[in-house]
Amino acid sequence: MTKDLVFITVIGKDQKGIIARISNAVFKHNINIEDLNQKIMGGYFVMTMVADMSDSGITIGDLKKELAQIETDMELKIQVQHENIFKAMHRV
Amino acid sequence: MEYSLEEVMETVRMTMYHNFDIRTVTLGINLKDCINSDLGIFKSKVYDRVTGYGKKLVLEAGKLEDKYGIPIINKRISVTPVSLITESCADNAPLELAMTLDKAARDAGIDFIGGYGALVQKGMTRADERLINSLPDVLSLTERVCAFLNVGSTISGMNMDAVIKLGIIIKDIAGRTDNGLGCTKFAVFSNAPEDNPFMAGAFHGIGEPDFSLNIGISGPGVVRSVVEKNTKCDLTGLSEVIKRTAFKITRAGELIGRELATNLNVPFGIVDISLASTTKVGDSVAGIVELMGIERMGAPGSTAALALLIDAVKKGGAMASGNVGGLSGTFIPVSEDSGMNRAVREGALSIEKLEAFTAVCSVGLDMIAIPGDTPAETISAIIADELSIGVVNGKTTGVRLIPVPGKKAGDYVNFGGLLGETYIMGISSFSSRDFILRGGRMPSPITSMRN
Numbered sequence: 001m002t003k004d005l006v007f008i009t010v011i012g013k014d015q016k017g018i019i020a021r022i023s024n025a026v027f028k029h030n031i032n033i034e035d036l037n038q039k040i041m042g043g044y045f046v047m048t049m050v051a052d053m054s055d056s057g058i059t060i061g062d063l064k065k066e067l068a069q070i071e072t073d074m075e076l077k078i079q080v081q082h083e084n085i086f087k088a089m090h091r092v
Numbered sequence: 093m094e095y096s097l098e099e100v101m102e103t104v105r106m107t108m109y110h111n112f113d114i115r116t117v118t119l120g121i122n123l124k125d126c127i128n129s130d131l132g133i134f135k136s137k138v139y140d141r142v143t144g145y146g147k148k149l150v151l152e153a154g155k156l157e158d159k160y161g162i163p164i165i166n167k168r169i170s171v172t173p174v175s176l177i178t179e180s181c182a183d184n185a186p187l188e189l190a191m192t193l194d195k196a197a198r199d200a201g202i203d204f205i206g207g208y209g210a211l212v213q214k215g216m217t218r219a220d221e222r223l224i225n226s227l228p229d230v231l232s233l234t235e236r237v238c239a240f241l242n243v244g245s246t247i248s249g250m251n252m253d254a255v256i257k258l259g260i261i262i263k264d265i266a267g268r269t270d271n272g273l274g275c276t277k278f279a280v281f282s283n284a285p286e287d288n289p290f291m292a293g294a295f296h297g298i299g300e301p302d303f304s305l306n307i308g309i310s311g312p313g314v315v316r317s318v319v320e321k322n323t324k325c326d327l328t329g330l331s332e333v334i335k336r337t338a339f340k341i342t343r344a345g346e347l348i349g350r351e352l353a354t355n356l357n358v359p360f361g362i363v364d365i366s367l368a369s370t371t372k373v374g375d376s377v378a379g380i381v382e383l384m385g386i387e388r389m390g391a392p393g394s395t396a397a398l399a400l401l402i403d404a405v406k407k408g409g410a411m412a413s414g415n416v417g418g419l420s421g422t423f424i425p426v427s428e429d430s431g432m433n434r435a436v437r438e439g440a441l442s443i444e445k446l447e448a449f450t451a452v453c454s455v456g457l458d459m460i461a462i463p464g465d466t467p468a469e470t471i472s473a474i475i476a477d478e479l480s481i482g483v484v485n486g487k488t489t490g491v492r493l494i495p496v497p498g499k500k501a502g503d504y505v506n507f508g509g510l511l512g513e514t515y516i517m518g519i520s521s522f523s524s525r526d527f528i529l530r531g532g533r534m535p536s537p538i539t540s541m542r543n
Contacts, residue, residue, distance in 0.1 A: 077108060
């Protein structure tokens with residue numbers, strides 16, 4: 001089955017439980033984590049998670065709403081974007 | 093991971109911090125097949141088509157905003173020039189149709205609908221004159237209808253009889269609306285493109301198919317951030333980094349435009365790569381020029397800086413998309429760009445310098461507030477000056493002037509929201525009356541004889 005990859009990008013103050021909460025939200029909707037990359041950049045926690053939504057029944061819009069709660073609770077900035085945008089902008 | 097963290101973060105930062113957005117998705121709709129001798133049936137066909145496709149456009153654009161995390165600021169519609177489709181109708185048809193378009197746009201959730209206009213570069217038909225005369229009524233009685241007039245072209249020259257009328261009409265529109273606001277919805281052009289997605293001048297040209305989805309990307313904030321980061325490189329190097337950025341944002345625009353067209357089941361038209369300012373401080377084209385090393389927009393060197401900026405954007409954009417079209421220059425609307433506005437307030441920028449900028453960009457004199465008592469012939473003369481640059485140089489130029497009733501040079505005016513705020517620009521008090529009132533047609537330039 002063709003994958004439907006999205007990039008979940010998280011920026012904010014480093015704190016306990018960021019990855020745990022996001023993984024949990026993603027798991028709940030049958031979204032598979034394909035890859036994960038995290039770094040401390042300029043004192044900020046930066047993470048990009050690549051997730052496959054092809055087995056999930058929800059839309060990117062629904063996922064964003066779900067993550068918005070974590071965004072508020074933990075004072076983070078979370079962005080969800082379909083893989084195609086990175087392909088268009090960074091690959092010729 | 094197939095993409096490095098830096099690549100992912102570059103895209104994320106553009107949207108999160110540098111106001112990268114799709115400025116407009118504009119669906120061009122042909123209305124020629126709605127023409128009916130019964131005005132009631134005609135209006136109802138137009139209403140159904142515009143609301144049907146308008147609602148679908150808003151819905152599908154919203155889905156893509158979610159999918160790609162890039163805001164699509166405006167969802168708009170342009171239609172076949174209204175003078176054409178009302179030719180065979182009664183005299184009240186243009187205004188009646190404008191009211192229908194206004195209502196259809198409102199009901200579909202579309203903020204502006206363009207195409208209320210005519211192409212009169214060589215001469216006016218009776219229907220064209222009727223439409224021009226209706227502009228003060230239409231622009232004061234409707235909320236979302238945008239009007240345009242093409243009065244010059246490189247092939248035909250410039251219709252000076254229409255230009256005479258325009259001075260009078262623009263003053264009339266201004267007098268009937270608060271702060272002359274009606275004039276913000278009216279653009280006058282030479283060489284108007286038929287696929288321009290930007291308001292107020294968008295219309296669905298007669299060479300277009302039944303539908304065409306055109307997209308206007310934006311990104312002054314993104315370009316500004318790369319200029320800000322590259323303080324030490326020379327101008328060749330600066331051009332290179334701007335070009336790369338323009339390439340990336342155009343690719344994003346093309347992706348979203350094509351997907352939206354597919355989802356709407358309409359042909360994809362063009363990507364307009366113009367840098368389009370907004371009233372946000374970080375989203376100013378003047379701000380980019382100032383970061384390049386010009387103390388204030390309008391100072392000597394501004395034209396050269398603008399030339400470099402636009403050239404780099406075009407080169408990057410042209411490599412990224414095979415469908416670059418529309419205006420694809422750079423907009424420097426005075427009231428809508430906070431940096432332009434500051435330059436006017438501080439006396440750094442005059443209308444003559446803005447006219448000079450036209451040599452290196454397009455659109456020309458955009459969103460400029462002038463004294464309310466400016467004579468009609470002077471307004472016509474400013475239009476003639478600006479458009480003759482387009483006619484002779486084979487490019488699109490446009491004018492959107494607002495003679496603000498009761499205001500004089502240096503006064504402040506606020507148009508509200510995206511239309512911004514500005515100070516009234518001083519205009520030469522010397523008369524152009526006798527030249528303008530000669531009328532007739534300015535012949536097409538010798539450079540037009542290329543066959």
